[in-house]
Amino acid sequence: MAYTLLTPADRQEMLKAVGASSVEQLLDQIPADIRLGRPLALPAGLCEQDLTELTAKLAAKNCSADSHVCFLGGGAYDHFIPAVVDAIASRGEYYTAYTPYQAEASQGTLQVGFEFQSLICELTGLDVANASLYDGASAVAEAVLMARALTDRPGKVVIAGSVHPEYRATLATYLTNLSTELVTVPVPSGVVDPAEIRKHVDANTSAVVVQHPNFFGCLEDVEQIAAATKAAGALFVAVFDPISLGVLKRPGDYGADIAVAEGQGLGVPLGFGGPYLGILACRQEYVRKIPGRIVGQTTDRRGKRCWVLTLQTREQHIRRDKATSNICTNQALLALRASVYLTALGPAGLRETADLCARKAHYAAAQLAKIPGVKLAYDKPFFKEFVVRVPGDPAKLLADLRADGFLAGLQIGAHDIAVAVTEKRSKDEIDRLAAAWARRAAR
Amino acid sequence: MKTIATELLNELSRKGRRCHHVPASDVEADHGLPASALSAAPPALPEVGEIDLIRHFVNLSTRNMAIDTSFYPLGSCTMKYNPKRHERLAGLPGLAGVHPLQPDDSCQGMLQIMYEMQQFLCEISGLPACSLQPAAGAQGELTALYVAAAYFRHRKQTHKSRVLVPDSAHGTNPASAALAGFEAVTVKSGPDGLVDVNDLASKLDDKTAVFMITNPNTLGLFESRIVEIAKRVHDVGGLVYLDGANMNAILGLTRPGDFGADMQHYNVHKTFTGPHGGGGPGSGPITVRDFLEPFLPSPMVVKDGDRYRLDSDRPLSIGRVRGYFGTIGILLRGWFYIRTLGAAGLREVSEVAVLNANYLREKVKDIYAVPYGDRCLHEFVASAKKLRAEKKISAMEVAKRLLDFGFHAPTVYFPLVVPEALMMEPTETESKETLDQFAEVLRTIAGEDAAFLKEAPHTTAISRPDEVKAAKEPILHWKR
């Protein structure tokens, strides 16, 4: 049918060759009493045109960053994606290949992996990066498992309450069965107090996890936190926003031992949350505890420079239950997108993009703060996202603003809304949001 | 003339060159960031023009073999054709542009697709509850083991500390078991290539939490005693986990839930042809029995009347294993595929996959013996043992030489129970002519000179890489 090619004559000839009278005979190794004696209860098959029509109808039921002006963030951002990203990532040579098991026939994928690692090292100011992980949330969990093994301190992990709640939840799941206590430091003022970190870190703590800029968009005092962590002999796991590194100090420069990120902002569509891109980089001395695939440079028999998967003794297919992680795949196609994106932007483009995000976010914050009753929830420096406190029901307000054509932000708790502003948002869009917000709030 | 760029981006970089241009600021506002947080200069990313970038990545792409260029019979990876319609549909703005934190009523179309996908996966596996969250097969395994651990903890059966894993299993099985806090115990394979039921029985006891089994197994054989195996595991209060890597063989023919599995994962990127992306993204949803449903990750999609919503009010849930809802892009493609094929089409997938594998097996088995089984399901494991003994041609040489003929190599040296293993999975999307050509080439290679084969491949972008050097003196990023 749709994608099979055998003609009736082919089938006859092939069955004859294998000495079977029917395909059914080939299936007789499946015991009869567990055969499904009926067709699967699934909708009937559709041709391409019908499937296209059906899908378009369902897609039309969704609001999106395309149909609405998007100020929604919370770890996934509506950044501009240059056309070159799609042009490269839609090449079948990349997206229909698999894991580069045969290096001779996979130099494209492998060299891209190496380029990606090089770009991430430059971006983070750290010595080594892997070829990517599933997403930001699982990257946090993997970084903590890594710190736990490196420090040989299984007892405790300290995380700031200003880290993305889904990252914290994912980490909690990963630690549940490993007898490791997860201590969440409360963040009442929008940023974590380094003194609070100092209070919780002890000789049995493997890692301190802090996000900068944090879930509320605010900048953390990362240098102080790094010092406090180091003093206690734990490792500092910094969660960063890759776009922010166009203007902010790099994790390697402010003392992070392991840096992880959600790489969605680097040329990956919002796509309802996935596939996204987990980024992990660290200091050189931790290289043998890195989870996941790593590409290394070597030479071939003719002396040509080339690339292979390397340091594989860390991985599950060799170390089995003693592997650094159970991860088997990487997000190769998303790492390709990020590599093309970062290359397309270059240093100037990344700096300008980050600068624009920050300026527009500050402009938006100023406009929204003018609305009666609306105020900034935290009096702290922020990057491209900020939290406003509103007098009424945030859910109602957000629904109203959606009717006005805006995905205006993310509800946090009972009174707050986080508003994210990327370089894509024009002054006009921000002004229109502020006007609509004021109108709706006045009602 | 240089046609293939193998310089690295940093080597192509020229100061001041640009590709993307960012608009000027249209707001009168400062960036508001304190000087202490700022870097003096942006990261020193490569600086290239648009044509440099395009030529670089396009030329690199030509150094890959892919399904779109070549027959790719990589055993256990199910390298079937990736339909182009999926790419266009997944890219529709109403799908690709949906933000993951939008309220439910603003993304009913997306939630309906995900709800239906849950239903489809339940029906295909014969297990009534589904979580689409796991990011890949390995995370599906891990998630299922978390579910099992939560289930036993809830029942106060904390002595359930062991996960049994066949020796032929994928390395992710024991790695996931360890990460979920279990002790991994190996179960032997018998002389027929199937689980040794006696060895299993000797290792089953009150401590057994889960037995992980791949069925059809990595040899492409159906575990014919699966019902008995499941009963034995259940008799000691354990759960049966099915590694669904090989679901392509049994769609609509038999269902894990019907042969005793309590939990399973799918590799949507394999069975339902989400493209493999050069090694990811994957998508590893799991389905489970009703009594395990309360422990599945949050959120899941539920349907109230004619509305769909994400349900996070699940007090016994293990929580999250990743951010947001799942690898939507791959799940969408799985949904497109299942909607395209329907029940009859999916069954045909498995029938043709089995016929193709048996046909190929028949065409090569006189030279590359197949030590286990008289027939296979979707794949088989041949051996170059005889060639190695008689002509010093190893499985590795055969694999490398195949690349010269424009075929991707089979999986080699796995599973370990077959010496000089060549694991071939042709999939249902290949024609008889392709299989004939491939078999012919395998026969040709067997007749070639061993010294010549030791140097293969001869025509690829590079010859064999020095892996020892790569591991001994790791160079993991570009250095000035």
Next chain:
Amino acid sequence: MDPKTLRYTKTHEWVAVDGDVATVGVSRFAADLLNDITFVGLPATGKAVSAGKDCGAIETVKSANDLYSPVDGEISAANHEVATNPGLIQEDPYGQGWLFKVKMSPGASLGHLLDAAAYEEHCANEAH
């Protein structure tokens, strides 16, 4: 070291005891099985080790072989020459290729270790 006078583990470590210090390496039999060693992971000085528990690894491109401490105690020295030049393990497993020294705990048992003849027999069995 004279291999005849050493004691061995079933996991192919050799042990030379001098006072309360045990010097540990891998046997010639094991060294010959390891082609192209890419990495030697040695325990840190001061680390507590116990008999039969892994405390390091010798790696090739496609294998990771755990090192087990033959005795209870604390690591008192590690051979960093081997870490930079893993070839020493194959060239001179009983001499320059030694791996680490353990300061044995009071009363640490040696009874489970094999003598050279028993070890040779163990290797012969394993080779089949």
